[in-house]
Amino acid sequence: MARKLAFERDAAIEKVMFKIWQDGYHAASVKALSELLGITRSSFYHTFVSREALFKEVLSVYSNYTPLQKLIRAQKGDRILLLLTQTLNELCHARANDTMHRGCLAMNSVAEICGQEGELTCHLKSQLDLSNSRIEELLFWAQEQGEIDQSANVEHLALAVTNLFIGLNIMSKAINEYDKLWAAARTTLVGLSLYVEK
Amino acid sequence: MARKLAFERDAAIEKVMFKIWQDGYHAASVKALSELLGITRSSFYHTFVSREALFKEVLSVYSNYTPLQKLIRAQKGDRILLLLTQTLNELCHARANDTMHRGCLAMNSVAEICGQEGELTCHLKSQLDLSNSRIEELLFWAQEQGEIDQSANVEHLALAVTNLFIGLNIMSKAINEYDKLWAAARTTLVGLSLYVEK
DNA sequence: AACTTTTTGTACACATGTGTACAATTTTGT
């Protein structure tokens, strides 16, 4: 029968995720990652096949670390706008409290990778489209539940909210104070009539 | 007397700017840039001293390429909100029309570089702070001129506008359609009571 | 012990990339 893996695959993926989150995709060469994980490049390729394939797994694991996940998991019947407001507030806290000012791995990667040829660009684009569609769906629920005015254009609101998330994540890399981040978020939310006082 | 430069310094900086805009800072190694410019690395170092120093010059030149520049150059007395709306509209057009989906060199760089140790992080942060302060100043003018409600918190509005710019630039790398970009922009502007119909 | 399957290790053959020292070249003025 077969030799077993000498390292924990899941733990390795998390380790790589933190590396990419901090230093970006291009700094995460196969050589650097192998050293980080204490394995040979041979084991790396054998286990993960390619850096691109691993990166996709990293994105998947990272999604559990992002405050947005809480919103994504909303159920029909939940108070969507309260959840949205809370999610953004938590995001502002998380980004301000991150002493390394890492921002958001996914959005950093969009900035770093999209525009280049390759399957990662396609992957990141479709992930972003999915997020936007999900936000749109949630806002439709909110509209059905009377949280949002019936005449509001929910598709446009979803794009504005997606844009707000993206902006905050990138802005937080350079502007780190919670109250500034939250000011931008809250002001925009209020303007979009999506803000709910707790 | 002295030997003359065998290449145009300003043209070289522009060429480098387009390279970094398309492929990002990390892809723009000294070796790659020297080859792009058709000069030896020796000439590169002699002329530009370091990659970091050149990058700062690139950022400076790039600022003339960004639609935001039009807004930055506003004078007291100008219709600020009309200019803001026009600027954002032009930005959406520019980003949608860019077949290479490059987004914004400055914001890409914030995402790619900020959070790392080094003077470039400091430089990018201060540039972003400057932009935000300038937007704040313009919005104060607009408030003085009665374009913005006297009770509005201009500092918060400025942060929201800065966030809107950042979000659009990054989002445009993955979502390329003009009408989606403009929907996000316009919806947010209307919400912030900063939108002006032409 | 032998066999089979899976994983790890090593080597190969390249490629990319860095900063620096200093020789060689270019250009202009005297």
Add this chain to the structure above:
DNA sequence: ACAAAATTGTACACATGTGTACAAAAAGTT
């Protein structure tokens, strides 16, 4: 022609990085 200053070219000594082939090792079963 010579001198001086600026620029370009070359070499040095390293470093980082890639995909691949295949040998060696590990683990369980027969």
